[in-house]
Amino acid sequence: MSVRLLQRAVQDRRTSGLAAFALLALLLFASRDAAAFPQFQFSSGTTRCGQCHFAPAGTGLISEWGRGEAGDTISRGGDGAFLHGLWKPPSWVALGGDFRLASLANATGGPESPELVTFPMQADAYAHFVFPEGFSLNLIVGDRGIVRPTDDSIGGRITSATDRFISREHYLMWRPSATGPYARVGRYFPVYGLRLVEHIFYNRRFTGNGLYEEPYALSGGYIAEDWEVHASGFTAVPSSFPDFFQSIGYKESGGTAYGEMRFAGMAALAVQGRVGIADEEARYQGGADAKVWFDPAKLMFLGEADVIRQQIKGSIGQTQFVSFTGLTFMPIRGLMGTLAYERYQEDLNVKNTGHNAYDLEINFFPWAHIEVLGLGRIQHNGDGSNATLGMLQFHYYL
Amino acid sequence: MTVGTTPSRWRAGRVAVVLVLVGVAGVTAGCGNSTDDRPPTWSFVSTAILQPNCATANCHSAIAQRASVDLSTRSSGYSSLVGRHFVITRASVAVDGGAPLVTDDQRVERSQVINLMHAQGNLRMPPDMPLPETDIQLVASWIRAGAEND
Numbered sequence: 424m425s426v427r428l429l430q431r432a433v434q435d436r437r438t439s440g441l442a443a444f445a446l447l448a449l450l451l452f453a454s455r456d457a458a459a460f461p462q463f464q465f466s467s468g469t470t471r472c473g474q475c476h477f478a479p480a481g482t483g484l485i486s487e488w489g490r491g492e493a494g495d496t497i498s499r500g501g502d503g504a505f506l507h508g509l510w511k512p513p514s515w516v517a518l519g520g521d522f523r524l525a526s527l528a529n530a531t532g533g534p535e536s537p538e539l540v541t542f543p544m545q546a547d548a549y550a551h552f553v554f555p556e557g558f559s560l561n562l563i564v565g566d567r568g569i570v571r572p573t574d575d576s577i578g579g580r581i582t583s584a585t586d587r588f589i590s591r592e593h594y595l596m597w598r599p600s601a602t603g604p605y606a607r608v609g610r611y612f613p614v615y616g617l618r619l620v621e622h623i624f625y626n627r628r629f630t631g632n633g634l635y636e637e638p639y640a641l642s643g644g645y646i647a648e649d650w651e652v653h654a655s656g657f658t659a660v661p662s663s664f665p666d667f668f669q670s671i672g673y674k675e676s677g678g679t680a681y682g683e684m685r686f687a688g689m690a691a692l693a694v695q696g697r698v699g700i701a702d703e704e705a706r707y708q709g710g711a712d713a714k715v716w717f718d719p720a721k722l723m724f725l726g727e728a729d730v731i732r733q734q735i736k737g738s739i740g741q742t743q744f745v746s747f748t749g750l751t752f753m754p755i756r757g758l759m760g761t762l763a764y765e766r767y768q769e770d771l772n773v774k775n776t777g778h779n780a781y782d783l784e785i786n787f788f789p790w791a792h793i794e795v796l797g798l799g800r801i802q803h804n805g806d807g808s809n810a811t812l813g814m815l816q817f818h819y820y821l
Numbered sequence: 822m823t824v825g826t827t828p829s830r831w832r833a834g835r836v837a838v839v840l841v842l843v844g845v846a847g848v849t850a851g852c853g854n855s856t857d858d859r860p861p862t863w864s865f866v867s868t869a870i871l872q873p874n875c876a877t878a879n880c881h882s883a884i885a886q887r888a889s890v891d892l893s894t895r896s897s898g899y900s901s902l903v904g905r906h907f908v909i910t911r912a913s914v915a916v917d918g919g920a921p922l923v924t925d926d927q928r929v930e931r932s933q934v935i936n937l938m939h940a941q942g943n944l945r946m947p948p949d950m951p952l953p954e955t956d957i958q959l960v961a962s963w964i965r966a967g968a969e970n971d
Contacts, residue, residue: 531948533941538948567878580886623949634878662883671882671893673872703895704868738865769869774853775955808951 465716466723466753467496470685471601472618473646477517477551477561479598479605480614480644480653480681484519484549484561485820494791499757501791505821517551520821523568530811537811544568544816547591557599561609563592567635580666588667591637606643610668613640613655613679615695617712617727617747621798625767625780626727626747630708631699636672653681659701675699675706683712690715695729707732710745723751741770749782757788768805777805794818857955861962862971867895870956874947899970907934911967925965932964 472481475489485493493503502508505518512518523544530537547565554560567587581587594609612618616626622634639660644653659674677700683693693712699705710729717723726748734740749763765780785797796816803809859865871892875881881892881901890905891897902908909928914921929935937946938957945951 529948531942531945531951533943533945535942535944538943567884580884629873635884666884669884671876671878671884703864733869735865735868738860738862738868741859741869768853769953769956770853770859772853773857773859773955774855776853776953778950778953802950804951804953806954808954810950812949 465689465691465714466718466721466751467492470688470691471646471648471651473651474601477559477596477598478611479596479607479646480651481618482612483563483592484517484551486517490791493788496756498788498791498793503791507792515553517549517553518821519549521545521547521549521565521818522820523816523818525814525816528813530813537813542568545818557597559596559598561592561594561596561611562590564588564590586666589635589669590667591635594640602646602648604643604645606641608641610637610639610660612637613642613657613697614644614653614681615679615697616710616729617714617725619747621784623800624747624763624782625745625765625778626729629743629745629767630710630729630731631672631675631697631706633672635670637670638675649685651683653679655679673699673701673704673706675701689718703736705734705736707734721753723753725749725751741772744768744771758786760785775805779803779805792820794820857959859959861959861966863899863963863969864895864971866960866963867892867898870952870960871898874950874952874956877947880947895970902934903968903970907937908932908964908968910964910969912969925967928968929961929964932961932968935961935964 467475469475469488469492473479475485475492476482477484477486487504490503490505494501495503505512523546524541525544526539526541528537528539543566545565545568547563550560550562552560552562565588567581567589590610592609592611594607594611596605596607598605598607612632615632616630618632619627622628627633637660638657640655640657642653642655644651656678658676659672660668660670662669662674677698679695679697681693681695683691685691691712691714694709695712696709698707708729708731710727712725712727714723714725726746728746729744731743731745732740733743744766745768746766747763748765749761751759751761753759761782761784763780763782763784765778765782767778767780769776769778780800780802783799787795789795794817796814796818798812798814798816800812800814801809802812859869872894876883876891876893876898877885879885880887881890883891883893883897888905890901890907892901903910903913909923909932911921911925911928914923914928916922923931934946935957937944938952938960940946
């Protein structure tokens, strides 16, 4: 081993030690809050993600309760039921869909900037089949959103609409009641992090929760009124599977753990860990999430911080940091604005490998089923380079 | 909404303090040495820089392969970049009388992958977020060192 690599190894150990200490301090501080409190609503009158979604910790198809909330407390009005209440599916199935059309202005510098594109961002259909004894089968089938239409001059594998079909989620779940134990097996994201909608945010993209990174998993957990725990083992979609199932990202196998406490109907604190091992690298990561809702001011603070140790096979390792800190203001029903700061540092040992992002997101829900979203995002690297993104998005859910 | 008890509000306040720490940690995480001693090898460059930044859903993942470039693994990435001449290896340079016709610095200058990373406008890679210059220089160092599959 050369002197340089030896020095690097010593630095790695120091950085890892500091990172582990910081993480431990955060977890210990957080653990002092680990007390049970009555369950009250946060901003929408609902405290558990699994109340509004069929999935135990949120994401995916919304439940009848969630559809009611969509019309009653989240949007300016309307009927949030499937097909706006025109037809009610039989009790053994719940259906839905998400459709997004987006326009982007991506300022990258130079005479061609900004790049302007309009594209179908999402077209997903959902089904939740109910079986006896608390079992259900959950499916999402949709179209991979394509930002830039394939140009024959540059080629690419995705050339037709049928190439783009994908099932991001398909899993069997046992969840006999809203609270209590559950188990599920299939393809989905194991519970981790804030689970924000925007996949471009660093705390999703660089923690194994990016777009189309859903692995196959086996999970179990317990949901109580004021706390919940989730544990999962997962493995990447095998490369031999058809494109319809293929995922993105490191082909890792591993496990996750997530525990959340809720306080006073206005705050939640979670700790989390994830181990992912692939042929070319291994990642060991842990972090914490927090949310606080101040009802008089209609403000919510939310944040996530993760430390990631990536060990690269055949090479050295690096310690990374990812965070999201946001402030959401909900002045009136149906309107919310979020200011956020994101940080991602590729290697804590190397200066100028950091990325900063400043986001302003406005979400307007004029009617149940409809969302109009505006996002402004400035990314600024530690070395001074930057990029600016503006996005206008129309979202309709069935 | 039901209002929480005073002790519960204190605990909620502690959660708020954690949030502030998260933010502070984010700001102060910009530490590190000004000397980049990461190894200029393909195993590191591919896994640490190119895969997370370039092998994304719409771009150079195995499923998308924009411009027929698949950077999702070391082997596919090396084949894509070298095979399509986005990177000029030392071994591919013709030799005249024992001396290469193109110097190491010239190979870096002529490697399209570096030019694309430095480009402005729609050609810049990655299009959504520029790579830090530190990362680009590490890729350049790998090319300068021969651009081997090491």
